[in-house]
């Protein structure tokens with residue numbers, strides 16, 4: 001058996017990581033039927049010693065092969081070659097069989113329009129990672145607005161400095177100092193939401209054909225921005241503790257990107273959080289390969305299990321990080337308010353991009369928000385939202401632990417608003433999506449968070465608990481689990497059907 005692997009050539013001087021080379025070699029052997037369906041593979045130790053690579057290289061290659069559906073494991077027995085012919089048609093293995101899924105998504109454009117999933121008032125909504133309007137602090141914000149109008153009169157409606165209303169920048173700098181980030185009002189750029197932040201950074205620094213590195217999967221709004229700028233998106237696989245660093249370095253070396261777009265804490269869509277060591281390593285790599293990191297912090301403060309995460313920006317000695325903060329997940333997303341902390345030498349380019357985009361974020365809203373913070377309403381509202389999300393988080397985790405069928409995996413994020421479910425290979429998330437929609441349950445199919453067909457994984461999904469009421473969580477997840485089980489049973493009976 002081991003002799004079959006003797007044809008594998010691994011070039012230790014190549015720029016391609018060893019585990020990718022090994023992955024490609026084994027994949028070719030499976031596709032060429034050199035490794036037959038259901039054949040047991042040698043152990044990791046045997047493969048490593050016969051190929052003269054270390055065991056981590058073999059494990060990484062096997063992990064990727066399993067993720068892409070070329071092999072499967074039998075607990076306690078070993079790793080086996082998948083029977084490619086017996087798998088449902090809509091599985092993405094080589095990029096060509098993806099068509100079924102894409103057609104499906106197009107068929108359902110009313111359900112998924114521009115990355116947004118429509119829901120009705122009856123829907124149990126695990127699809128949106130956004131607070132519902134009943135939680136918005138309308139009365140307190142009205143009081144702050146009225147106070148500003150009485151105080152500033154017409155000035156509140158004049159053009160605002162593009163940089164942002166100074167007292168608000170002062171307030172924000174104070175908040176950031178408390179979070180461990182050393183900044184002054186001069187580094188703070190007020191923006192009309194984090195989405196605008198990603199857009200104006202790209203406008204300022206990306207030209208047609210420039211490369212930008214993103215995690216894979218990642219936030220759809222960022223993918224859309226990079227695409228509209230004509231940038232080449234280089235995606236790097238995201239593991240549970242952050243991006244695959246070998247692949248990140250390989251991509252930085254090969255594609256020389258200007259920007260890395262990263263969501264290090266309670267990532268969207270996976271909920272994963274970078275480890276301390278990967279945070280440090282990413283900063284070192286940005287310095288080594290002369291590129292900048294956009295750190296998108298959209299929910300790091302929703303830390304329900306005490307991870308006490310330090311943003312990349314807090315360690316950014318070399319001024320490589322542009323930090324973006326959204327208020328939309330805690331506050332009222334329709335206000336369109338957020339801020340960035342910008343390294344000194346990038347300030348003027350970013351200010352110019354902001355000015356040509358909308359001159360400034362609404363002066364009235366900035367003033368009202370400044371008053372809202374200074375009067376202590378923000379702290380009160382944050383606590384209110386934290387408690388609600390925390391309750392929903394723990395409820396979601398509890399119900400998932402109780403009822404998720406075998407073969408469905410997830411990692412507890414510890415915070416944020418999203419949970420990423422990895423379904424077993426051969427499972428059709430799109431069928432589940434369609435069936436759930438018919439049963440008034442919405443979630444986000446994982447495939448929409450990938451930038452390219454070649455990296456797309458069709459067997460994951462995102463559950464968000466921001467828009468779902470606590471008492472809907474148990475019935476919603478139970479019903480979803482029932483649908484998952486039914487599909488799994490159908491798949492098993494199809495596989496076992498005798499061929500006459």
Ligand SMILES: Cc1ncc(COP(=O)(O)O)c(C=O)c1O
Pocket residue numbers: 129192193194195196219221263268296298325326327328333337338
């Ligand atoms: C990771 C991430 N970044 C940015 C945004 C956009 O936020 P904003 O409403 O502040 O523009 C979102 C919204 O969902 C998001 O999930």
